Amino acid sequence: MFRAINKVAKNSKALKNQTEVIRCLSAQPQTKSKQTPRAEKAAKPNLSFVHNLFRGQVESSQVFPYPIALNQEQIEYVGAFVDPVSKFFSEVNNADRNDMNAQVDEETLKHLWELGAFGLQVPQELGGLELNNTQYGRLAEIIGMNDLGLGIVIGAHQSIGFKGILLYGTKEQKEKYLPKVSSGGVYAAFALTEPSSGSDAASIKCRAVKSADGKHYILNGSKIWISNGGIADIMTVFAQTEVLDEATGQKKDKVTAFIVERGFGGVSNGPPEKKMGIKCSNTAEVYFEDVKIPVENVLGKEGEGFKVAMNILNNGRFGMGMTLGGTMRYCIQKATDHATQRTQFGKKLESYGGIQEKLARMSVLQYVNQSIAYMISGNMDLGSNDYHLEAAISKVFASEAAWYVCDEAIQILGGMGFMRDTQLERFMRDLRIFRIFEGTNDILRLFVALTGIQYAGSHLKEVQKAFQNPAANLGLIFKEASKRASSYIGLGGVDMTGLVEPSLKNSAKLCGESIDMFARTVESLLIKYGKKIVDEQFLLNRLADSAIDIYAMASSLSRASSALKSNSPTADFEKLMVETWCVEASDRVRINLRKIHSAEFNENYKRMSVISKKLCEAHDIVHNNPIGV
Structure with missing residues (x-):
């Protein structure tokens, strides 16, 4: 057993070489630590549930009890906006008209500005409503229930457009720009993506060169698919700059973030893109030609633009879960209305088992998604910085669950749903766009798996170090040995039953068993592949899907436990949904982890790789028509 730990630790050294690969894949910047060994010991512990999941440990502080960060005054404050926002969508906004015209009319936008919808999280003294993340999410639910296209106009403006100013802006930058974008009728945009750099955001070509006198930068280049790109007058723009590396004394290119005004001159845009959906949101290519940017408009520090960009995206991802929770609710309403009114073969649709299964799954997915999103926002509002993997999971889960729920709603309505x-x-x-933008689900799955594996590998390296001085580290060694021994022989292991209400202990047991299986799989992958695990995307996707299911189990268990403890009127119904989810989610975890270990499935992944290569070589299907003509 100790040899296994030692072997894993040796292989974990190779994970250092993954840093640059993960940095390009991830939504969280990976940087080398300059801490001394003593400083490392004093480093703040990572309280992320998902990070620690990869070590087989339950870090419960951000999950149990369910984190609600609002006091009564804050609940009443956001509650005061619910009716006006709902009334806006029922009486002012026309989603179908927005979609058909591929734009939002000025009168509708005027009402939104008057509601304060474009400055939801900006401090009141700078013209905003000063909502925290949970309050923001509650209003995002209403938007998602009514008009996703309009939601992009609003979200692209503040969730990413000027979010960098909120997160990284100086006092002067905030005072200059936030009143304009929150209540001054000025739109903002986030300009990162380029023709040659989509998911690989670090490879951007847009360049800003500092002037000889050091007072400004000259920006040249272009960005594509920029939401609000044709209407924004203030943009957060990312460009390569030449930066002096203090460690080596050499100059090298690094990405820097800038606040760019259209009024600087040299900023133009192409026509609005013709899109499958979210048609009323303006999406356009943006061009920069000799744009003169004052040095005081650097956002954050020079050369740290990649960090700024990724943290903006991390900070806003939870809102997608809130928004799409509203969309799922709308779909469920439509489906249940139809199922209770439509009669076929002499019976209401709601009486058929096939329809009941669809409706139940739709409701469970909406509940679990909402549980995840509000858990993350609650932790953020309580001051957590350890939520990046959870936010990535929330985005993946929400976008895929909403697609499933909408598709099933259409199926239940039949031909009517197609109208x-x-x-x-x-x-x-x-x-459809939600699985693509702000980090594609494919990339975010790799981010979750690789970041988690790297975290697990660093921990196993600590164990190896402990063996170099066993007398001083007996506690760590025996703790690790005991954990593995109990897990491998089926004794003990992860026990989550004490974290939930007693009536949910069977579901908690399923979650704990999933964590045990997951951690053993992570360890076996480290032993087998070391740094080469980065190339095993078939396996990494199974691992990511397992992590998503486990975090979803924990989040919903926590929420339902809180509901039962507080005697919520819907507690028993929530218990039903969580029990249903945990049975099916734990089964998927077992299946996915079994596939990782299965020689048969690993051989099948090789077949898929060969099939894909042949298709790409042919740029077409390879097989002949059945009749040979």
Whole structure:
């Protein structure tokens, strides 16, 4: 057993070489630590549930009890906006008209500015409503229930457009720009993506050169698919700059973030893109030609633009879960209305088992998604900085669950669901982009798996170090040995039953067993592949899916436990949904982890790789037509 730990620790050294690969894949910057060994010991512990999941440990502080960060005054404050926002969508906004015209009319936008919808999280003294993340998410739910296209106009403006100013802006930058974008009628945009750099954000070509007198930068280049790109007058723009590396004394290119005004001159844009969905949001290519940017408009520090960009995206991802929770609710309403009214073969649709299964799964997915999103926002509002993997999971889960729920709603409605009047076809078109933008789900799965594996590998290296001086580290050694021994022989292991209400202990047991299996799989992958695990994307995807299911189990268990403890009127119904979720999620975890270990499935992944290569060589299907003509 100790030899196994030692072997893993040796292989974990090779994970250092993954840093640059993960940095390009990830939504969280990976930087080398300059801490001394003593400083490392004093480093703040990582309280992320998902990070520690990869070590087979339950870090419960951010999960149990369910984190609600609002006091009564804050609940009443956001509650005061619920009715006006709902009224806006029922009386002012016309989602179908927005979609057909591929734009939002000025009168509708004027109402939004008057509501304060474009400055939800900006401090009141700078013109905003000063909502925290949970309050922001509650209003995002209402938007998602009505018009996703309009939601992008609002979200691209503040969730990413000027979010960098909120997170990294100096006092002067905030005072200059935030009043304009929160209440001054000025739109903002986030300009990162380029023709040659999509998911690989670090490879951007846009360049800013500092002037000889050091007072400004000259920006040249272009960005594509920029939400609000044709209407924004203030943009957060990312460009390569030449930066002096203090460690080596050499100059090297690093990305820097800038606040760019259209009024600087040299900023232009192409026509609005013609899109599958979210048509009313303006999406355009943006061009920069000799744009003169004052040095005081650097956002954050020179050369740290990649960090700025990724943290902006990390900070805003939870909102997608909130928004799409609203979309799922709309779909469920449409489906249940139809199922209770439509009669086929002499019976209401709601009485058929096939329809009941669909409706139940739709409700469970909405509940679990909402549990994840509000858990993350609650932790953020309570001051957590350890939520990046959770936010990535939330984005993946929400975008895929919403697509499934919408698709099933259309199926339940049958031909009626295919018609424009139900609005489900518009929601489906709008939903498709959510699995792509702000980090594709494919990249975020790799981010979750590789970052988690790297975290697990660093821990196992600590164990190896402990063996170099066993007398001083007996506690760590025996703790690790005991954990593995109990896990391998089926004794003890992860026990989550004490974290939940007693009536949920069977579901908690399923979650704990999943964590045990997951941690053993992570360790076996480290032993087998070392740094080469980065190339095993078939396996990494199974691992990421397992992590997603486990975090979803823990989040929903926590929420339902809180509901039961507080005697919520819906507690028993929530218990039903969580029990249903944990049975199926734990089964998927077992299946996915078994596939990782299965020689048969590993051989099948090789077949898939060969099939894919042959398709790409042919740029077409390879097999012949059955009749040979």
